[in-house]
Amino acid sequence: MKPWMSMPIDWLKGEPTPYGEIYWCEESQYGLVMPRPDRESVRSFYDLKAYYTHGSNHVTESEKNTFLDWLRVNIAWRFDRGTEITANFIDRSLAGKISSICEIGCGNGELLQQLKEIGHKVCGVEPDEKALAFLKDLDVYPGTAEEMPTAVMSRSFDLVIIKHVLEHCLDPLVALRNAYQLLRSGGILVCEVPNNCALQLSYDGVTWPFLDIPRHLNFFTPTSLRAICEKSGFKMQSLFFRGYTRQFSNSWINTQAFIWDRLRDAQAQADAYPLPKRISQVRVWKHLFVSLLARAEKKYDSVGIIAIRP
Template structure:
């Protein structure tokens, strides 16, 4: 994996948790675009051998909760403020054409109800989702299990999930609540959660201890090896520092799972068409403008549409690791 380093002032280089090698500067994010009033920059360091990156210095656990205290975040459905109809108007017919063309090249493993039905172990009874947000995924795969519960650190998301009748406990992957550690589970799900953890190996190790002998663990993260990430840099929608503290490729995700005592049974990819949907295009235009210290304009969206057209041309026939925005591994106990 070839990534051009960028010059930045930083403390002593951290050691990669997988190789022990000193990591190198990769990206400097000028500030949190979702919270521009916070002027702190966030430095991402990278290890080429492991294909893994991390924010360094690491934030303190006590500081992490503030990163999520924002008006528009996917776990806070009741607080969304962007208008989908307005976003669709801004991308216009060009956006619709891009999305339609991308659909022709979509062949990812989308986690639909039918997909979950195909992978939930035969005879499975109990399921656990760590970092379940508002519980929307639990509703999708829940019908294939007798009992599903979740763990979520955000109290607002916990409240939203419980409002949907779901059994969700407040806690983190590194410190699971006692309510869930008294059982074993035939299905454990991490869906875009591991990148948020301060200690990803310990997070998976905690979950692996609860996996039944014939159980399955599904772990999905953003794919930092995709062309969209390479082309957008700090403004890539899935970069999202400082909420994302770890940056994986398929290689490093497998390494992380194995370090936690899991055996990787399959590597899957998803997320091609959505890189060309109106909300994605407008979000990346908004991120770019915000990082330049100004409000987004129609010109920014038009510029992003041209960028998306280039991405489509370069990625439509690319290998999965360079095409899809997310990677997922299915694991069993080693």
């Protein structure tokens, strides 16, 4: 593995972090933060005033949109063929059969709530005890993908969802093997992570919002996501991609500008690598036209896999 990227601060807190060095293996297409934090440090990364699990957005919202802003997003939307993990998507994966479903890292519980409303038997696991999922009429247990609650591990499911969780794990292989144990033979895994071969990462360097150090500890591409799932015993069925239109929204652009400004304010720019120029409308439009007809693995910011436990 070789040094790949360096992010000296936690941009959400605006504080220095000792866990900002990412190493990359070109052969396996996988990266990880080194040194690895301990579990207590990992818990402290989520001590935030605003985070999506609490029902508040940690991405910078935008209230002002010009005609050109609308046009840019509309063009991206028309070329967006991404696959969203919705209740209907999960229902189609199960061929409409009423099934038992576990979501590891269920956050605000929105997806589980929707699946429950259409008749599925649902269960969730969530490490953030302040998450909104615990306030809803859902069967949710505190725990992590690597340290699953006994009450959940003693059950079996038709489908397990791990959506934007693996990148947060100290040991993603353990997390996937736990998911494997939860599934019945023939059960389905739906797993999604940030796509670290996306063009936007090459454009935006350490200001890419999905880098999110130190909460993100692992960095996957379609190749490495497939490899780790197969190493855990799963048989891949298909890959899917999502996250294109949002890359051109003012909220996303403002977040990138905020990260750049945080680096400047912390006087940490010299230690950040690769550090792009501050985001501009010109660069965003250039990215749009370059990416419109790009291959899926370059176009979208997230990649997912549907796999089966044999």
